[in-house]
Amino acid sequence: MRKYLLYGFAAVTLAACNNTGTGKSSGTDSSANTSFSAYEQQFIDDLWKQNPDWATSVGFHKYDSVLVIPDSAAIQSSLAFTQRHLDSLKRYDVNALTDAYQTDYHLIKNQLESTRWGIEQLKSNEWDPSNFNISNTFAFILNENYEPLENRLRSFYIRMNNIPAYYEAAKKQIKDPVTELTALAADQNLGGLSIFEKDFADSLRKTTIPAAEKTAMLARAKTAAKAIRDYAAWLKALKNEHPRDFRLGKALYDQKFAYQIQSSFTASQLYDSAVARKAYLHLQMASISQTLWEKYFPKQPMPATPLELIGKMIDTLSVKHVKPEEFQLAIEKQIPELVAFIKEKDLLYLDPSKPLVVRKEPAYMAGVAGASISSPGPYDKGGNTYYNVGSLEGWPKEQAESYLREYNHYILQILNIHEAIPGHYTQLVYANQSPSLIKSLLGNGAMIEGWAVYTEQMMLENGYGNNDPEMWLMWYKWNLRTVCNTILDYSVHVKNMSKEDAIHLLTKEAFQQQAEAEGKWKRVSVTSVQLTSYFNGYKEIIDLREAYKQKMGASYNLKTFNEKFLSYGSAPVKYISQLMLK
Structure with a gap:
């Protein structure tokens, strides 16, 4: 999981200049903004001393040689740090700040309160080795x-x-x-x-x-x-006679959701939206499957139920996939095709100077997700962005086949859109260019994941895949995966869903392969809340785009929307919405 940190001293000064002139709200006070700009730099300086690992990960290397020992003294130091800066924030009238600084204020406050909550209430240092x-x-x-x-x-x-x-x-x-x-x-x-x-x-x-x-x-x-x-x-x-259940329970889950997702919805509201979206996607997938049935099964009767129909069609299309040893190579070949399509359709600017390196997933990262992006921090903007690809080496033939059916010819393209271009890789390049250090580095995971999901739909809407019904069916399946991530996470951690019911949801209602479903169960048992970030961010971005269309009327332009949205860094969508619609 990437952590987002803050920039260096020269960059801070630049950010302060740029931030002050961004989106003044009525009643703003120039002296208050000047003072808050100086405070942001003090916060950053203090943050690096407190979190040297975090600093190194974004390219601030003053504390590379420091490894903090996670003892009681370190915990007390962290609590003192959070209280000191929460007290500092109280000196500022948030309504006297510009819109941009108001967002920074909320992001810093959320980070500090989340840290304190994690130490005092979540206490994962005790139960998560x-x-x-x-x-x-x-x-x-x-x-x-x-x-x-x-x-x-x-x-x-x-x-x-x-x-x-x-x-x-x-x-x-x-x-x-x-x-x-x-x-x-x-x-x-x-x-x-x-x-x-x-x-x-x-x-x-x-x-x-x-x-x-x-x-x-x-x-x-x-x-x-x-x-x-x-x-x-x-x-x-370790003799662990009374292990803690991995499920968080409703109280901790709701609190963690509020801090981590920073959503305009509550956790239960998002869950209800996901359930409704699942029903909608089933209708769309059934309609496409009916259209395709004659093409693939001209002499067979159509299955009696919509879910059986959809499952049969997806199983048929999923046999088209690469060989295990060609999985990473296929990803590498598709990246230039995505770049060419975006340029042809003029969907947003892509910076050709930022390297993207596809690599085998390092062993110390394994066990959570099969594909991920590791992005350089703003101190090291020229550094490599790594597309980490899980290896199938040594997998049993049956398990590898199940995995490749999940990441078939169609889904593999959607995965690359999501992880690389114009998804995570592109968004994080933009984030490193944002004039606001706080927005870029106290990055909101729901915005980051939501953007990646949004781009999948955006690419298909603009003709990627030649509008083939097969590609649309598989994207709906992929989007259903996003939706079911939320349903699964909330159901398991709040509603005590069993593994058996979870596997049924994923294989029978989300049409995932057994290997994928087993992997997702493992993921939900070692993480919490993060799986909701995909659907939450996607829904908020789609809602924002519709509102922005209405605001702009005839002058609406998709490229302008995309680039304007990305210009705010990795801020929560609810704050970006306030700025874009004001």
């Missing part, structure tokens, strides 16, 4: 070419010193952990061992660092690897 994993930041330091390799390796070396203490502190935090999260933590931590046991040594060999220093560095890497192995072994041997 996967919170404790140092691999990602070490891999970033090793792999990203932001400064000379020798400098990065020395930061890496100093940072490793706290790894044994880090994992000892983690063990003391954990109480009655969730069984599923305990297994995930062990697997992901072991998945990162190669960073210390192989990759670090390989990198050292490329340098002129003196032999004695190399020996010391390798010895510390060996100690770090042992600490990781010991943590994984400790988790596997």
Whole structure:
């Protein structure tokens, strides 16, 4: 999961200048805005000191050598940080700020309150051992070419010193952990061992660092690897007689939804909307399936029920897919085709200078999603964006076939729209160019996921796939997946849905393959709320586009809407809507 952080000092100054002149509201006070701009920079400076991992992940490298030990002192420090800045926010009259600064104010306040709530009420540090994993930041330091390799390796070396203490502190935090999260933590931590046991040594060999220093560095890497192995072994041997249920329950779920999604809906309202959308999609899919039936089954009677009809048609179309060994290559080949289509239709500007690298998903990221985007932070705007693709290597033939039927010829194209162009990759490039640091870096996951889902529909509306009914049927299936993500997440964590009922929902009502459904059950057992972000963001963006059309009338232009929407960074859609419709 990408964390969104704040920019460097020169960029902050630029953002402050740009922000002040953006969308003044009645009653704004220039002195208040000047003061708030200065406060934002103070907040950013303090944030980096408090969260060095977060800083590194967005390219601010002053604290690369710092690894915070997650003990009680660190928790108290985090609480003090949140209270200090919540007190600072009270000095400002939000109504005296420009529209843009008002949004920043709400984003900072939400971030601080969410952090405090997480420590005092959610307490996931006690029951989610996967919170404790140092691999990602070490891999970033090793792999990203932001400064000379020798400098990065020395930061890496100093940072490793706290790894044994880090994992000892983690063990003391954990109480009655969730069984599923305990297994995930062990697997992901072991998945990162190669960073210390192989990759670090390989990198050292490329340098002129003196032999004695190399020996010391390798010895510390060996100690770090042992600490990781010991943590994984400790988790596997842990006698957990009263494990916490992975389900959050309604009270915690509603609160987490409010902080994480920052929606204009409540969790229950979104669930109700998803149920209604599912019924609508079933009607559309049944209609297309009836149209296609004669083409594929000219001599067979049509199934008696709509769900049987849809399922039969989807199963028939799903056999068209790539071979397991060609999965990543097929993704790489489709990216230029998406770029060409967007340029031809003039849907939005694409920056050709920002690299997108398709790669095999690193082992330390595995176990949650089969495809994802890792984007550079605004301090490192020229850095690579990685399209992480889950590998099918070593999968049983039957399981691989099930997975490939899910990501068939049609769905694979939609997946690439969603993850890459013009979905996540494109949106995150725009976010790094936003004049508002806060909006870009305290990024709202529902806006980010919602944009990716919206672009799928937007591309098909403009003729992608030649308006083939097969492509539309598969997109409706894919959109149904988004909808059922919300239904599944809420039903499991709030309504105590069983695994059996969840698999039935996904396979029989959402027409997913068994392998996909099993993977989604695993995902909902190790995450919460995030699965609702797709449908929430999509619905809010579609609603905004309709309202913006009405506002603009004859002057409405899709490209203008898309680019204007993206210009606000990764802010919650409800705030973008206020600014675009004002």
